[in-house]
Amino acid sequence: MTMPRPASVLVVDDEPRALETLRRTLEDDFEIFTAGSGAEGLQLLEQECVQIVVSDQRMPGMSGVEFLRSVRARWPDTIRMILSGYTESEDIIRGINEAGIWQYLLKPWRPDQLLLTLQGAAQLWRLQQENQRLTLELRASPEQLSLRVATLRQKARAQAGFDGLTRAPDSPLNAVCTLAAKVAGHDLAVLVTGESGTGKEVLARAIHYASARAEGPFVVENCGALPDTLLESELFGHRKGAFTGATESRTGLFQQADGGTLFLDEIGDTSPAFQVKLLRALQEGEIRPLGxxxxxxxxxxxxxATHRDLEADVAAGRFRADLYYRIAGMTLHLPPLRSRPQDVAPIAEAILRAHAPAEARLSPQALACLRAYPWPGNVRELQNEVRRALALAEGPMLGAELFTQRVREAGGTFPVVSPGDAPPGILRQHVASVEAQLIRDAMERHHGNKTRVAGELGLTRVGLRMKLAKLGLTEP
Structure with missing residues (x-):
């Protein structure tokens, strides 16, 4: 089967060190182009097919918003993002309205978060292309496409059901899912509590698809990620000219979710001023777009949903009591992964099935390690750990040695040697020496091309990169 080409990303920043750091962070997963200015970026876009553009905001000559506005006019399908250390709301609003940016990311950025965001952007680009293709098919054969859409909708409902919360037969989640299934059929506001990464959005989506609103939209917003001004515009919408930078009207998420479900994550992080506006919208069943x-x-x-104790926040005056009672028609709590260790193995194996060939599996020692670790990052951290092991694996069996040190130590797992083998220190040195020589030879044959070296050695580019670092080898 032919592997899909990595998504192409253009990074624009006037600081050479920032460009080099971003290149090194992203080059294993994306095809990277760089430019030191907006003008240089536009020139490169004339020559290369680029799917995602990430630009700094404050640059000499042409700002990020001005550059992305030009990109939008000439290459409207390109996913546009700003990566900036400045958080002025006017810049953010102008970026969204004038340049149609998809994300406004803040410096300093974390490599794992940046990678996940760009992977989401690549998926969005692919979906846009698929949507355009389906639109053309609809014009040619509406009956056939209607049947396909209905099939896909049914498949989405099946995948987003309560089985989407992977768990063991004796899991504490079973009681939560049973209660959620009963609540789903009633048009009742639901508050989902639990630590970050426990699956609150997955549960909310399952409730939506089990309800009478399943044919309607399911719209998501993270309230903790936006300042009040932007959050109000996102939820309620605005009219052209409502404020500085509002160059076009925008439909809010309440209207987009009409007839369906609106999922507001981290609602406990909103300000008291915004809580008043949200309460009014919920009480009156209507919103007023800005302007x-x-x-x-x-x-x-x-x-x-929230990770906070909202009852304590109400008692302390940090959250409005009237809004709390409005959103908590039914409260469902998702326990952290450390309190349900029986779920770790089924979740890990589900992640493996989603991202690896059918023959890949976790060794008994690896599963024991995963069960022993407390998972402060919950399912999200477990997913990262399994995917990391997949990147480093050189065969279908994933052993505990592929996990990070903190996970190995939690399970009491360290590299072991059979009694009849050479002393551990000598054996490790010999293996490392052989590995290093194999990699050196391959790097020389392929003139330092890491993609070809990784392919010859049966590694991913990430796996090769980690081998180079572990063995102290420098890249030519």
Missing amino acids: SPRPVAVDVRLIA
């Missing part, structure tokens, strides 16, 4: 002379009626089921 609009009249309200708009909306029919939305609200599911909210």
Whole structure:
């Protein structure tokens, strides 16, 4: 089977060190182009097919918003993002309205978060292309496409059901899912609580697809990621000219979710001022877009989520009591992964099936390690650990030695040698020496081309990179 080409990313920044750091971070997963200015970026876009553009905001000559506005006009399908150390709300709003940016990322950035965001952007680009293709097919054969859409919708409902919360037969989640299934059939506001990474959005999506609103949209917003001004515009929408930078009207998420479900994550992180506006919208069943002379009626089921103890916040005056009682028609709590160790193995194996060939499997020692670790990052951290092991694996069996040190230590797992073998220190040195020589020879044959070296040695580019670092080899 032919592997898909990596998504192409253009990074624009006037600081050479920033460009080099971003290149090194992203080059194993994406095809990277760099430019030191907006003008240079536009020139490169004339020559290369680029799917994602990431630009700094404050640059000499042409700002990030001005550059991305030109990109939008000439290459509208390109996913546009800003990576900046400045958080002025006016810059953010201008970026969204004028340049149609998909994400406004803040410096300093974390490599894992940046990679996940760009992977999401690549997926969005692929979906846009698929949507365009389906639109053309619809014009040619509407009956056939309608049947395909119905099939895909049914498949989405099946995948997003309560089985999407992978768990063991005796899992504490079973009681939560049973209660959620009962609540789903009633148009009741639901509050989902639990630590970050426990699957709150997955549960909310399952409730939506088990409800009478399943044919309607399921719209998601993270309230903790945006300042009040931008959050209000995102949820309620605005009219052209409502504020500086509002060069076009925007439909808010309440209207986009009309007839369906609106999922507001991290609602406990909103300010008291915004809570008043949200309460009014929920009580009256209507919203008023910024700059609009009249309200708009909306029919939305609200599911909210938070990692905070909202009852304690209400008692302390940090969260409005009237809003709390409005959103907590039913409260469902998702326990952390450390309190349900029986779920670790099924979740790890589900992650493996989603990202690896059918023959890949975890060794008994690896599973024991995963069960012993407390998982402060919950399912999200477990997913990263399994995918890391997959990147480093050189065969279908994933052993405990592929996990990070903290996971290995939690399970009491360290490299071992059979009794009849050479002393551990000598054996490790010999293996490392052989590995190093094999890699050196391959690097020389392929003139330092890491993609070809990794292919010859049966590694991923990430796996090769980690081998180079571990063995102290420098890249030519």
